Amino acid sequence: MLSPSDKALVPFVSVDNMMRLVHHVGLETMITRIADAIEADFLRWDAFDKTPRVASHSDVGVIELMPTSDGEMYGFKYVNGHPKNTAEGLQTVTAFGLLADVQSGYPVLLSEMTLLTALRTAAMSALAAKHLAPEGARTMAMIGNGAQSEFQCRAFKAICGVDTVRLYDIDPAATAKCARNLEGSGLTVVSCTSAQEATVGADIITTCTADKQYATILTDNMVGAGVHINAIGGDCPGKTELHKDILHRSDIFVEYPPQTRIEGEIQALADDHPVIELHDVFAGRVTGRTSDKQITLFDSVGFAIEDFSALRTVKTLIDGTAFYDDLDMLADPDDPRDLYGMLHRAK
Amino acid sequence: MLSPSDKALVPFVSVDNMMRLVHHVGLETMITRIADAIEADFLRWDAFDKTPRVASHSDVGVIELMPTSDGEMYGFKYVNGHPKNTAEGLQTVTAFGLLADVQSGYPVLLSEMTLLTALRTAAMSALAAKHLAPEGARTMAMIGNGAQSEFQCRAFKAICGVDTVRLYDIDPAATAKCARNLEGSGLTVVSCTSAQEATVGADIITTCTADKQYATILTDNMVGAGVHINAIGGDCPGKTELHKDILHRSDIFVEYPPQTRIEGEIQALADDHPVIELHDVFAGRVTGRTSDKQITLFDSVGFAIEDFSALRTVKTLIDGTAFYDDLDMLADPDDPRDLYGMLHRAK
Known part of the structure; x- marks a missing residue:
């Protein structure tokens, strides 16, 4: 057991240290590690406390808390979503997260999660596609x-094992940025001038746009038989990306139905529209892809367990490294009943 | 407006800096400032998003998130409650909190809240008593x-304006510690050997014990006419301090009924047992104390708005001081859409 004075300091992974950690581990390795942790955690689905995230909506965005626990560790993420931020030079999404020890209630990791959320979202998408594409x-x-x-x-x-990506954005500058960033990654990059063009010959279609409104990024004619759709951008009430007809042609896979019905593409459908839970696919209880004509759709909204998995991966990876600082975040009097005395003596 | 690079750094008040701040401002002044902020926030009750806290219970304790927002600022507190921690040399309650700008979703303050929760709990109790005692x-x-x-x-x-405190704890060492700490505070301190003795001549009775079980710290015969009871320790399901008969003799004042009915002393009563909301008393819509025979009971559980008030007080007080550090908690690429490029270039 750690002594109280050790527990009073919380390891903190700053943005700078997260970047160092990613480069130290390697980006694709780190994403793969997170995907492995997510898969392992989804395989023990029943061990987790699950609740839809706690959202505070305003005219311009949302601030959410996403807690979960497996009974040994407790984790939560703070995350905002403000589509208008980009125009002001700010991130649409920023996040940080925390892990705590359930036995003591003491935090054991505080981490930036803007970068980590990007990694875990990508990891979750690819993990779902590994089972469905x-x-x-x-x-x-x-x-x-x-x-x-x-x-x-x-x-x-x-x-x-994707080797070719076909990029499209309503803003060509975004496509140019993405193409430039992927130079040297080993991917063949094709920049397209329409969503329709981007989907030509694609086995997988990923949509990841940010408008907080009902949008139709994909129309029915763009989606051929056998395709896997990875729909990332629809993730809050009123924010969707796919035409409803596509949903009716697809088998729909979700993380946690109570949350996805509120936030996902399926908010456009009846409350009892059938969906398949990904943890059942990972565990082999349900077959994901059943034919080469089937359209599979991962209606991704992001679930607290994925953040938990990402945080515990970071906790493991920073162990024995210098990629964190100790944060004086918890009061630690010698006598736990003597908080006042600690304050008094500090004078 | 702050530039993005300013916003990427979050002011952090460590335990050490919180202690410095308290001594800089003065303990009683700081508590009074927090009480004033709570009262002001309770007077604009309808401006706040209110929700019972989000609790994760285990055999040994609870971890809670307490969010709220007034539409301009968003705040939340992480807090645990682990009664068995004391025996292990750890705090029963540790906490930290955050304020964020609703317009951008960006955090603007991260603070330790173990000490701050002690201050705001005391401030709230005294504020209620100012209106009820x-x-x-x-x-x-x-x-x-x-x-x-x-x-x-x-x-x-x-x-x-209390000038005399009569102390009792089942552990005499705790009473001795409390008495020692209050030396030189200007209070007359009387150490007692029973709860009964402590209540003799008391106009106000504060109960603040930590057992996670139905306990009876006060029995009916200890509570005379006219007394104000400040019941702090009963604050989660299964944890109460008062004999039910006392509740039936008292007018009961609460912070936020939906939460207090789950967590407070009134969990022992019928769901529709009448309670008075303190914000109505502060605003003068309801008279608190109506006679000198009346027993008033503040069934305190602690509400998110109080933490919000405490955090915004700290934010005001640290302005222009050195009592915080800037934390590199938010990723801030030059181009907000180029998170990957920021990571890539950091290599």
Whole structure:
């Protein structure tokens, strides 16, 4: 057991240290490690406390807390979503997260999660596609070339064997940025001038756009038989990306139905529209892809367990490294009943 | 407007800096400032998003998130409650909190809240008593002499004019510690050997014990007419301090009924047992104390708005001081869509 004075200091992974850690481990390795942790945690699905995230909505965005626990560790993420931020030079999504020891309630890790969320979102997408995409899928359409796009491309390369990405964004500058960033990654990059063009020959279609409104990024005619759709951007009430007809042609896979019905593409459907839970696919209880004509759709919204998995991966990876600082975040009097005395003596 | 690079750094108030800040401002002044902020925030009650806290219970304790927002700022607190921690040399309660800008979703303050929670709990208790305690109350029984006790005594001195405290704890060492800590505070301290003795001549009775079980710290015969009871320690399901008969003789005042009915003393009563909301008393919509025979009971559980008030007080107080560090917690690429590029270039 750690002594109280050790427990009073909380390891903190800053943005700078997270970047160092990613480069130390290697981006694709780190995404793969996180995907492995997510898969392992989804395989013990019943061990987790599950609750839809706690959201505070305003006119311009949302601030959410996403807690979960497996009974040994407790984790939560703070994350905002403000589509208008980009125009002001700010991130649409920023995040940080925490792990704590359930036995003592003491935090054991505080971490930036803007970068880590990008990694875990990409990891989750590629993990779902590993189970759902058609055999031999090598080409992915990447529609929406914002902050998440390159991470998606690298994750699908590392985990699914994708070798070609077809990029499209309503802003050509975003596509150019994404293409430039992927130079030297080993991926063949094709920049397209329409969503329709991006989907040509794609086995996997990823949509990752940020408008907080009902949008139709994909229309029915763009989606051929056998395709796997990885729908990332629809993740809050009123925010969707796919035409409803596509949903009716697809088998729909979700993380946690109570949350996805509120936030995902399926908010456009009846409350009892059938969906398949990914943990059942990972565990082999349900077959994901049943034919090469089937359209599979991962209606991704992001679930607290994925953040938990990412945080515990970081906790493991920083052990014995210098990629964290100790944060004086917990009061630690010699006598735990003597908080006042600690304060008094500090004078 | 702050530039993004300013916003990427989050002011962090460590335990050490919180102690410096308290000594810089003065303990009683700081408690009074927090009480003033709570009162001001309770007077604009309808401006706040209110929700019962999000609790994760285990055999040995609870971890909670307490979010709220007034539409301009968003705040939340992480707090644990682990009664068995004391025996292991750890704090029963540790906490930290965050304020964020609703417009951007960006955090603007991260702070330790173990000390700050002690201050705001004391501030809230004294604020309630200012409105409810009998005229000319000068003597308080302080039952339970743990980490919160001295803060309660100082708050009641500063805000309610209490000049004498009568201490009792099942552990005489805790009473001795409390008495020692209050030397030189200006309070007359009487150490008692039973709860009964502590209540003799007391106008105000504060109970602040930590057992996670139905306990009976106060029995009916200890509570005379006209007394104000400040019940702090009953604050989660299964944890109460007062005999049910006392509840039936009292007018019961609460922070936020949906939460108090789950966590407070009134969990022992029918769901529709009448309670009075303190914000109605502060605003003058309801009269708190109506006679000198009336027993008033503040069934305190601690509500998210109080933490919000405490955090915004700290944010104001640290402005222009050195009592914080800038934390590199938010990723801040030059181009907000180029998170990957920021990571890539950091190599």
